[in-house]
Amino acid sequence: MIAFNKYYNKFNILSISLVVISLFFLVFKGLNFGIDFKGGTLIELRSNDNKINVTSLRDNLKQMNLGDVSVKNFGNETDFLIKFENDNNKNIIEEIKINLDKSFGNNFNFRRVENVGPKVSAELLKSGIIAISVALFLMLIYIWIRFEWQFSLGAILALFHDVIVTLGLFSLLGLEINLSIIAAVLTIVGYSMNDTVVIFDRVRENLRKYSDIKIFELTNISINETLSRTLITSITTLLALLSIFFFGGEILKGFSLAMIFGVVFGTYSSIYIANTVLVRLNVSQKTILKEDEKV
């Protein structure tokens, strides 16, 4: 049996620091919102001429007065991603096409064009925030119905930790937040909850079984009993996600990366946040027996 409980304090301090650092980054550095949430234009280009590179492309586009243009390679040397804020020029894509054909010859294939107006991006951001809030709220309700309030608090703190730290990491690394990241965050919420609930289920079962074991020990026993399941499920989920990350193409990279972070944090938080809350709230057999009598 691994003594997870020996490190409860240390990891609590670590988690609190991680959350504080993440919040610090979120507030002061902010998130790198993609055009879904910020509005603007995105163009994915593929060139047939491998002499064309990011610098020559950027210099060329700078002459068009597009404002703040970002040009990056996308996946490989001949694919480019161009992003800029579009102040409502409807023909901008045509103009860029003409300009690029003039400067580089007819060497470009416009693989993807996205144009999101300011109104739509504001709405998408709003509905993204609402979706995550509603998800957290529903999880709270669900776990509140299923367990006692001490458990709900533990699970929700673990959830907030996972979401905040994942977003903090995105802020730190400057990774783009787009619609698929919202999907990833929501899936993380589901996954983290899932992991926590499995351990809690066992904690409650053990609380009924053993009246003389303190919660400090009891959580450790429960974590160990469910450990192999926790690891196996995390591994298979990570195998699937790594496969998406490495082979699923550029578009899914951000999504799978967010999910990979989330699964790792989710597994960690189920052990070191959700359970320590139970310990700190001094949950005992009485806590659940009271509830049992009511039912």
Next chain:
Amino acid sequence: MLYFSKLRIILISLICIFFIFIASNNLFSPNNRFIEKKINLGLDLQGGSYLLLEIDNSPVIDQKLQNTTSLIKTFFKSKNIKIGNLNIKNQKIIFTVEDQFKKNVIDEFNDENSEINPYYPRFKSHKFDIKDLGNSLELSFSNQGLVELKTSSQDQALEIVRRRIDEIGTNEPNILKRGNDRILVELPGLDDPKRIKSLLGKTANLTFRFVSNNNEDSFGVEKLKYENDLDEDFVSKRIILSGDNLLDAQPRMDNQTNETVVSFTLDRVGAKRFGKATSVNIGRQLAIVLDGKIISAPVIRDTIPSGNGQISGGFTFQSATDLALLLRSGALPAPLEIIEERTVGPDLGQDSINAGMIALIIGFLLVIVFIFIKYKIFGLITNTALVLNLFLLIGILTIFEATLTLPGIAGIILTVGMAVDANVLIFERIKEELKNEKNNLIAFDSGYTKSRTAILDANITTLLAAIILFFMGSGPIKGFSLTLGIGIFTTLFSVYFIARLLTALYVSKNKEKEELI
């Protein structure tokens, strides 16, 4: 938990065979399919254009208010109440009335049987709200009145958008309402929406009006620019003919001038009016105005009684074709703005499909190998259930003819990764039970029973997340939540019916064996 009746075994097998059948249907070409259904590919996978259009209703509101002002005037005149200073400001009608009549006027607007302010009993609301500003009265659209107006202009706009897109003849377009002032257009297979965008960007409000002789911006006359944005002319506001009177319009080559023109045919009323106007105005210039710009202003040389005419204006064949198309399909009630556009080229779509499939196959293999190494014979059972789970998932998506997007494929891969969780929970529980229980059958049975709540909890939480995503998300994200959500149900089925059946069969044959798992 380990007993299965014969009937149940047969039923489960039939369900599996049925879904394998349905799922593999997607692999065949359309002619060789057993059923008509298949999974649709989202625009991000097959390539195509997604356009979100927003209707700018302010001209419609102004127009309706304009109509209402004259209505108010005549209505109260008949009641001998004088309305003064009637004008429209910020989409509100403002007018004054003598103090002694003020109450009557306000009552008239708030009367449920009012003739000038329709009442909608269903919404318990009038079309307009009246407000007393002290020295004047203010009339504005009520919320319900605004909704009514928006819905009706959305209906009209949708019809016109559909006609324009149908005229171009794109492949299976999808045109839907969004909210009460937006229209969503999905055009599969279209990799350059330039032409559609320019066609949808025009209101196509066509009018024939005389060029005015008195060159000043007086009442009844307005200054309009030509299409080239340089020349201008004063044009009468009186409309001789509008696009509503058009029966047909076609691009044509004029044999005499060798110029591309748009020839049109008028309906009976239009032809009569056109004939009359041209007969008494020979020598005058008739301006052809489209969306507030003059296309051309030819001099009338002869009476045109037939109702056939032509518009010239330095067209190329393409621009003449487009104008004819716009005129045939009719004018939009209000201008449309493209507020969101997403276009994916077909080769990127194909690349995404390939990448998604490779990721699915590799992810699947990794999980299968890992589970087999971990659980041996029970790993085999889990893997069989996992494969069948995939068939069930794809089968259900096929039956509902769901749309598969790239995030949707990610959802399937994720389902593969998470689907083993339930079986893992069960097997780990059984292992624990076996520590205290020597009888294999009892240990397996209680393993299944005791792990059930954890499995249900775990799946319900993921399902909640998927449901929220489905209702909040748009386009591709919906595809993800769909596969993730359906994946939960197929997973539970494959775990509790398929894997449990196989486990039961194996355990009952080997119940005496030690270290079974």
